[in-house]
Amino acid sequence: MITALDHVVLRASFVDGAVSAYETMFGRRAQDGRFRLRNVGLVIEDEAATAHLSAIVFATESLDDAARLLERRGVPGKREAERLVLARAATHEVPIALIERAGEPQPSSLVGADEAASIVALDHMVIRSPNPERAIAFYGSRLGLDLRLDRSNPQWNTRLLFFRCGDLVVEIAHDLNAGVSDKPDRIWGLSWRTPDVARCHARLSKAGVELSVPRDGRRSGTQVFTVLSHTANVPTIVIGGLGRW
Template identity: 80%
Template sequence: MIAALDHLVLRALFLDGAVGAYETLFGRRATNGLFRLGNVGLAIEDEASTAHLSAMVFATGSLDEAERLLERRGVPGVRGNDRLVLAPEATHQVPIALIQHKESHALSPLVGPDEAASISALDHVVIRSPNPERAVAFYGGRLGLDLRLDRSNPRWNARLLFFRCGDLVVEIAHDSSRGLSDEPDQLWGLSWRTPDIARCHARLTKAGVELSEPREGRRAGTQVFTVHSHTANVPTIVIGGLGRW
């Protein structure tokens, strides 16, 4: 039913500032507030409140068939403006919409000449959930995403669920110390891929972006660094290397 994550929506108080910040972060130019990377888009929209990730928009081969299937699975939606917006009570308050799958889009143009130092794709999007079994039922059972890994680690104080969606992962993170509840889920953070993490780190440092030093990632064969500015309040890491969950 779901072919890919088409794009994410970020709403920001200062639209031009947020677009400029992400042009610096990605090393790419936006077109009318929209970035296209190798496997996902990021649309930045004006919002008169605190900046935040505001929606996930999935692509499906047939919007009509997806609507019928989701209705049978207890996930109602509303059609309008060429998309199906799922009911918040069914998605546990994570804003989710589906659109008809389209032809692949060209990458947003580079700001500079160094492709290896740019952000090339999304590695995973993070959703924080107080109820991981509820998340399995929704993302795996109702949306039909492929649950590839279910991992708990006392050192992380977390249970992490990894759902494959095309060439990226929808990660569900549960804070084990808080126990279980029926509180809403939260669309929370992003992990971006770069072809060369050392060159990307050097480019962003030169551009004045606040970063941690690169460190070993949780996946063998990867390195990551945390981005502390130029993200419009979205918790963000950049990952390099060939590791996969």
């Protein structure tokens, strides 16, 4: 049913420079606030309120087939133009829609950066949930995403669920100390891929982006660094190396 994550929506002020900030971070040119990477898009919608990730849009081969299957699985949706918008009560308040997509769109053009130093794809996106079993039922059983890992780590105070979706992971993070509740889920953060961590870090540092120093990632063979500016309030890391989900 779901073949990929098509794009993520970020609401942020154009006046405050959200689009140019992401052009700097990605090393790619936006078109009407839209970016396309190898495996996902980022759509920035102009909003003067506090910047935040506001929606997830999955790709499917047939909206009609997806709508029928989701209805049978207890996830009603409403057709709005060229998309199927899922009921917020069923998605635990995360705004989710589906669109039809054939083929892979071309990535946005590079701006003053070589490919190795640019951001090329999304590695994973993070959704924070107060109820991990509910998340397994929704993202795994109802949406049909492939649950690849379910791991709790008291040192991190976190239970992590990794759902494979095309060439990336939808990660559900649960705060162990907070306990389980019926509060809403929320889209939280993004982890971007680069072919060369050192070159990407050097490019961004030269452009005035605030960064942490590169460090070993949790996956063997990876390095990561945190992006502390130019993200419109989105918790963001950049990851590179041989490790993959």
